[in-house]
Every structure is written in structure tokens, then in C-alpha cells.
Amino acid sequence: MTGQPLSRREFLKQAARYGVILGGGGIALSHPSWLLDLLNPGLNAAALLNDLAKEAPRARFWISTAMPNPDCLGCHTPDEIAAEKTHAHEQAIVKCLLCAQGCMIKQGERGKCRARMNVKGELRSLVYGRPITIHVDPIEKKPFYHFLPGANAYSLATAGCPLACKFCQNWEISQARPEDYPVDYVAPQAVANAAASRNAPIIAFTYNEPTVFAEYLLDIARAARPQNIRSVLVSCGFMNAEPLTEMCEALDAIKIDLKGFSDDFYRDVAGAALKPVLRSIKQAAKSAAHLEIVNLVVPTLNDSEEMLTGLAEWVMGELGPDVPIHFTRFHPDYQLPNLPPTPVATLERARAIALQKGIHYPYVGNVPGHPGNNTYCPGCGSVIIRRSGFFVLEMQLKKGRCSFCNHPIAGVWA
Numbered sequence: 052m053t054g055q056p057l058s059r060r061e062f063l064k065q066a067a068r069y070g071v072i073l074g075g076g077g078i079a080l081s082h083p084s085w086l087l088d089l090l091n092p093g094l095n096a097a098a099l100l101n102d103l104a105k106e107a108p109r110a111r112f113w114i115s116t117a118m119p120n121p122d123c124l125g126c127h128t129p130d131e132i133a134a135e136k137t138h139a140h141e142q143a144i145v146k147c148l149l150c151a152q153g154c155m156i157k158q159g160e161r162g163k164c165r166a167r168m169n170v171k172g173e174l175r176s177l178v179y180g181r182p183i184t185i186h187v188d189p190i191e192k193k194p195f196y197h198f199l200p201g202a203n204a205y206s207l208a209t210a211g212c213p214l215a216c217k218f219c220q221n222w223e224i225s226q227a228r229p230e231d232y233p234v235d236y237v238a239p240q241a242v243a244n245a246a247a248s249r250n251a252p253i254i255a256f257t258y259n260e261p262t263v264f265a266e267y268l269l270d271i272a273r274a275a276r277p278q279n280i281r282s283v284l285v286s287c288g289f290m291n292a293e294p295l296t297e298m299c300e301a302l303d304a305i306k307i308d309l310k311g312f313s314d315d316f317y318r319d320v321a322g323a324a325l326k327p328v329l330r331s332i333k334q335a336a337k338s339a340a341h342l343e344i345v346n347l348v349v350p351t352l353n354d355s356e357e358m359l360t361g362l363a364e365w366v367m368g369e370l371g372p373d374v375p376i377h378f379t380r381f382h383p384d385y386q387l388p389n390l391p392p393t394p395v396a397t398l399e400r401a402r403a404i405a406l407q408k409g410i411h412y413p414y415v416g417n418v419p420g421h422p423g424n425n426t427y428c429p430g431c432g433s434v435i436i437r438r439s440g441f442f443v444l445e446m447q448l449k450k451g452r453c454s455f456c457n458h459p460i461a462g463v464w465a
């Protein structure tokens with residue numbers, strides 16, 4: 052040892068080695084920048100961001116005042132334009148069109164998700180090729196209960212999220228900045244190859260909000276399909292229609308959180324809005340991709356009779372009976388450490404309301420061993436998939452039909 056600070060490249064190589072050792076069940080590709088700072092004070096977040104921004108590829112889904120003939124209505128209301136017939140911008144401002152936050156981003160600044168930056172008038176993705184965590188999980192963990200039951204999903208995330216849910220269970224990465232977890236570049240083809248080498252038939256984009264790495268996930272899904280690897284998205288559904296159209300074509304399944312059936316809840320607890328999520332769910336339901344919905348039931352915040360009934364009626368009315376819906380248990384985390392875990396009786400009530408409204412496949416989630424983990428045939432009522440939490444114990448399905456009464460069961464089974 053010379054006592055000299057390591058170069059950034061050399062240091063990250065060593066950090067990656069620690070990552071494999073420290074990563075436990077999965078592969079932690081990086082460590083937060085505070086740990087890097089502690090181990091090597093020569094590195095700091097500003098320098099890491101500078102490096103990232105220089106290497107970051109141009110993003111898609113944005114407009115800018117610097118574009119030829121910019122459409123002022125992309126950013127301003129007709130009233131604003133009428134009040135000021137001509138207006139100039141001192142510098143190129145970008146409007147990101149990837150999600151419903153619609154961030155207007157000045158040069159050198161980032162959007163709410165922290166993953167996209169205006170670099171000299173061009174929007175760049177700071178998270179393209181930068182997965183910070185990779186695990187191989189059962190597909191039931193996402194959760195998908197009607198998509199290749201029991202299959203392994205090669206699951207990855209970057210930093211960043213457009214939302215700020217007070218109950219986030221992955222806040223360490225969703226609320227992080229890309230420079231908080233520095234990693235080397237991983238090409239889309241390398242992700243597809245890694246999934247194949249682990250015999251994972253599915254790649255899952257999950258943990259943070261994958262919309263923030265839309266360009267990367269689309270490229271990964273397109274690289275994986277020729278290898279017969281399916282790709283799935285685990286999302287809050289806050290993306291805009293155009294990127295979702297591409298996702299529905301490139302992906303095989305989409306799980307969308309319907310966090311609560313109230314705009315106030317979305318605004319106060321998630322920093323978002325209900326309407327764009329409902330729009331995304333309807334769009335995904337009309338596509339060829341398989342769809343499932345999750346409602347994390349948080350005590351006192353979204354567990355009222357009115358909200359649970361409104362949600363079930365909307366799902367039944369807009370999507371019909373066959374979209375699986377998971378009522379999952381909240382555990383105290385992040386900014387809501389003082390709320391109790393969701394009582395099991397509340398989840399059972401939510402499931403009963405959904406069944407009463409005619410939904411065929413409502414589940415109780417995050418309560419391993421509960422009878423609400425199982426899939427019941429809507430035709431004869433028999434248990435056709437018996438589960439305990441993330442694990443499939445028994446399947447009574449033949450070519451997508453109930454083994455007992457031959458009733459078709461919605462889903463992707465092979």
C-alpha cells in the first residue's frame with residue numbers, strides 16, 4: 052500500500068469486488084457514494100455526476116426550446132401564449148415527455164426522478180446502462196401470479212423514481228441519485244446474456260420505477276426476445292402514452308401499482324396523480340402484454356370502504372373480471388414508520404369486495420400461507436394454483452384450463 056488515493060477506475064473495480072462479497076442473496080453492483088467517500092475521500096458526488104453526465108447517452112421522449120420551430124403549446128397554455136405573443140428563452144429548456152410529471156429542466160439541472168439531465172440543451176439519461184442492483188427472484192415476488200408460475204426472473208434496477216411515496220419499500224434506491232451508486236456500464240446485450248447464462252426465462256425491470264430507464268429497458272427487452280427470454284415491467288404506471296406504447300410492444304407483461312383510488316391520496320402520499328395511472332392501466336389492458344394490478348393497502352391512508360369499493364368497481368367496469376389484482380400488506384418503512392402493518396382482516400375485506408364486484412382473481416399478498424395466495428377456478432371454485440407467498444406448491448392447470456372443470460384461466464402459462 053502506498054497510501055495514495057486510488058484512481059476512480061481502480062477504486063470502482065475494488066468496490067465491485069466488495070459488492071459481490073457483500074451482496075448477500077443477490078448481486079449488489081455498487082455501494083452508496085457516502086461509503087465511497089468514506090473509503091476514498093478523493094471521490095465526491097459532484098465529480099461522479101460530472102463523469103456520468105459526460106458519458107450519458109441522449110435520452111428519448113423530450114422537446115426543447117432549442118428545437119427548430121418548437122411547439123409552445125408543449126409547455127405553455129394557450130392563455131399564456133396569448134398574453135405574451137413572442138417570448139424568448141435565455142437558454143435551452145427541455146421538457147421531458149417520458150412521464151406525467153412533465154418536468155421542465157434548465158441546463159445543468161435534472162428532473163424529479165434525478166435520472167435525466169439537461170446537458171447543454173440536450174436531455175440525457177444518467178441511468179442508461181447503470182443497473183445498481185441485480186437479483187434472481189421468483190416471478191411471484193414481483194408479484195405476477197398469472198405469468199409463467201414458478202419461473203425465475205433476472206431482476207434489475209437503476210437509481211431514481213418520478214414519485215416520492217412515503218411508504219416506499221425500496222427508497223434507498225428509488226430516491227437515490229445515480230451518482231450515489233456509481234457502477235460501470237453494462238450493455239443491454241450483456242444483461243440479456245447474463246439472464247440466459249442463469250437460465251432465467253424472464254428479465255424483470257423492478258425495484259425502482261423502471262420508467263426512468265425506459266430507453267435501457269426497451270433495448271434490453273429487444274436484445275432478450277431473440278433468445279426467447281420474456282421481459283416484464285413492475286411499474287407505478289406514471290409514464291406517458293407514447294413510451295408506454297413502445298413498452299407494451301417490447302414487453303410481455305406489465306404490473307402496475309394502483310396505489311389508492313383517490314387523487315388526494317396520490318398527491319399527498321405519492322407526489323403524483325391518479326388520472327395518468329388509470330390511463331396507463333387502460334392502455335396496458337388493451338395491449339398484447341399481460342397485465343396485473345397491485346394495491347398496497349396502507350392502514351388509515353387508502354383502506355376505507357369507499358376507496359376499496361371504488362377501486363374494485365373501476366377495475367371491473369374498465370378492465371373486466373380477468374385482470375388479477377393483489378391487495379398487499381404494508382410494512383412500516385421510510386416516512387411511515389409509525390403506522391402498523393396492514394391487518395390481515397383488512398386485506399381479506401378488500402379481497403371480498405373485489406370478489407363481490409365480480410373480479411375473478413383477487414389476492415391477498417405479503418401474507419405467506421394465507422388462502423388468499425391461491426388461485427381459484429372461477430368456474431368450479433377449486434384451488435388450481437396453491438401457493439405460499441412467493442412459492443408455488445401445486446398446479447392443477449392443463450393448457451391454461453382448470454384440470455377439474457376445463458374452465459379457461461386468464462394468463463400466460465407457457
Ligand code: SF4
Pocket residue numbers: 147148149150151152153154161162163164165166167212213262263
Ligand atoms: S421521467 Fe423524470 S425527468 Fe422525465 S418527466 Fe418524469 S420525473 Fe421528470
